[in-house]
Amino acid sequence: MAEKTEAKREKVLYVVGMGPGEEKMMTLQAREILENCDVIAGYTVYVDLLRERFPDKEFYSTAMKQEWKRCREVLRMADAGKKAVMVCSGDAGVYGMASPILECSEEFPQVKVRVIPGVTAALAGSALLGAPLAHDFAVISLSDLLTPMEQIEKRLRYAALGDFAICLYNPSSRKRADYLKRACDVLLECRDRQTLCAVVRQIGREGEEFHLLSLEELREYQADMFTTVFIGNASTKKVRGRMVTPRGYKKEGEKE
Amino acid sequence: MAEKTEAKREKVLYVVGMGPGEEKMMTLQAREILENCDVIAGYTVYVDLLRERFPDKEFYSTAMKQEWKRCREVLRMADAGKKAVMVCSGDAGVYGMASPILECSEEFPQVKVRVIPGVTAALAGSALLGAPLAHDFAVISLSDLLTPMEQIEKRLRYAALGDFAICLYNPSSRKRADYLKRACDVLLECRDRQTLCAVVRQIGREGEEFHLLSLEELREYQADMFTTVFIGNASTKKVRGRMVTPRGYKKEGEKE
Numbered sequence: 089m090a091e092k093t094e095a096k097r098e099k100v101l102y103v104v105g106m107g108p109g110e111e112k113m114m115t116l117q118a119r120e121i122l123e124n125c126d127v128i129a130g131y132t133v134y135v136d137l138l139r140e141r142f143p144d145k146e147f148y149s150t151a152m153k154q155e156w157k158r159c160r161e162v163l164r165m166a167d168a169g170k171k172a173v174m175v176c177s178g179d180a181g182v183y184g185m186a187s188p189i190l191e192c193s194e195e196f197p198q199v200k201v202r203v204i205p206g207v208t209a210a211l212a213g214s215a216l217l218g219a220p221l222a223h224d225f226a227v228i229s230l231s232d233l234l235t236p237m238e239q240i241e242k243r244l245r246y247a248a249l250g251d252f253a254i255c256l257y258n259p260s261s262r263k264r265a266d267y268l269k270r271a272c273d274v275l276l277e278c279r280d281r282q283t284l285c286a287v288v289r290q291i292g293r294e295g296e297e298f299h300l301l302s303l304e305e306l307r308e309y310q311a312d313m314f315t316t317v318f319i320g321n322a323s324t325k326k327v328r329g330r331m332v333t334p335r336g337y338k339k340e341g342e343k344e
Numbered sequence: 345m346a347e348k349t350e351a352k353r354e355k356v357l358y359v360v361g362m363g364p365g366e367e368k369m370m371t372l373q374a375r376e377i378l379e380n381c382d383v384i385a386g387y388t389v390y391v392d393l394l395r396e397r398f399p400d401k402e403f404y405s406t407a408m409k410q411e412w413k414r415c416r417e418v419l420r421m422a423d424a425g426k427k428a429v430m431v432c433s434g435d436a437g438v439y440g441m442a443s444p445i446l447e448c449s450e451e452f453p454q455v456k457v458r459v460i461p462g463v464t465a466a467l468a469g470s471a472l473l474g475a476p477l478a479h480d481f482a483v484i485s486l487s488d489l490l491t492p493m494e495q496i497e498k499r500l501r502y503a504a505l506g507d508f509a510i511c512l513y514n515p516s517s518r519k520r521a522d523y524l525k526r527a528c529d530v531l532l533e534c535r536d537r538q539t540l541c542a543v544v545r546q547i548g549r550e551g552e553e554f555h556l557l558s559l560e561e562l563r564e565y566q567a568d569m570f571t572t573v574f575i576g577n578a579s580t581k582k583v584r585g586r587m588v589t590p591r592g593y594k595k596e597g598e599k600e
Binding site for chain 2: 105111112113114115116117119120179180181182183184186187188190191193194197201203204205206207208211212214215216218219220221222223224225226227228229233234235236239242243245246247249250251252327328330332333334335336337
């Protein structure tokens with residue numbers, strides 16, 4: 089009992105990954121925390137979805153690019169004793185809010201930050217496609233909002249040289265319409281133009297769809313901000329219309 | 345109604361990622377599929393855990409290294425009309441069973457394979473640590489069961505050169521006691537010896553623990569088969585005892 093009382097007094101901010109879309113892709117833990125919290129903070133678009141689902145909660149949302157303000161505000165609420173949750177789509181750590189919240193939390197030493205993982209788009213998209221990330225893989229964002237383009241291109245080059253399967257986040261936006269093409273040009277320096285690739289749109293949401301295509305064809309594809317891109321390694325192949333990377337270079341078990 | 349009847353007649357094999365440990369880290373979707381299936385197949389150790397939880401199900405387990413046999417058998421059950429599930433720890437795609445099941449399913453064209461994603465150890469370990477994978481990252485397995493050691497070392501080298509945050513799976517086993525040391529030697533060729541690293545043990549299970557250490561110290565660490573290893577990028581830092589990778593190289597929002 090003493091422990092329970094103590095736990096109640098502890099100031100905690102949860103950073104929760106909600107998975108890629110529908111509620112069923114959330115973990116049990118994530119849902120339980122949402123059900124038991126007082127206030128939910130996040131991007132306007134996610135918060136609006138949760139408002140209907142949890143009508144009795146307090147909500148706090150800010151637009152994109154005001155993330156530090158949002159972090160500080162939600163930490164302040166937790167510090168004031170509210171059970172506060174910062175929600176992210178996908179996983180809380182992968183390009184999510186866990187990192188800025190932790191950095192910002194140095195100003196709030198009484199608040200413990202607990203990160204609750206979720207299914208990121210790389211895993212959800214991969215499941216839909218088949219198994220493109222079944223061997224070593226790299227995840228790279230094409231957004232140059234916080235990263236210089238040279239650094240992004242360097243990563244693409246080394247991921248290609250290492251024959252990693254690659255998942256690309258943020259392949260396009262209004263301001264970066266040709267970024268996927270530029271990324272493909274870098275990859276084509278050392279990867280075969282027939283390398284099996286795929287695009288997945290609206291993962292875990294209505295209208296979810298995928299297409300398999302070659303790296304050469306990917307170069308011409310017009311991605312939007314709802315697209316996640318997959319590039320196979322040298323062994324990735326089409327199996328029954330799906331994208332499958334074998335789990336190694338040696339043959340497995342009975343197939344030998 | 346017509347659609348429902350049709351769905352019932354469809355032959356489906358689910359490959360389900362259960363997350364890293366406790367049931368609460370499973371997705372709602374994964375649990376629903378386990379609740380509604382007839383037969384659950386997988387490694388002996390996972391199947392034994394589920395046996396208690398779902399006492400009325402049929403179970404099918406085989407030891408390690410008999411995976412192709414297990415794939416064929418569970419596909420045969422699905423083909424015979426049973427609602428069959430192949431379970432994997434973590435995610436079904438990341439070094440999981442989705443890939444061999446899909447390859448094997450070419451022999452069973454009537455059976456549709458549906459992959460259900462889960463929280464892989466990279467994400468669950470990352471959440472515990474803070475946010476080590478908040479920027480571009482690579483996942484590499486040190487197991488040379490199916491991959492030649494030269495290929496593994498090549499991947500380590502390029503991931504290090506690209507300044508990816510890195511998550512290492514299977515850092516050790518009885519036969520490969522010195523593999524983590526070898527991996528660190530490759531990384532130390534181009535990464536600073538003070539690079540922030542971490543080891544996480546028993547993710548999502550009782551006895552879960554983590555330690556932060558430098559790359560130099562990681563070289564001397566004796567990992568076991570329950571360990572997952574994280575290597576930071578050049579910007580990764582310690583924040584309140586946690587491991588945090590900033591989300592970019594430029595400064596964010598209000599901090600500018």
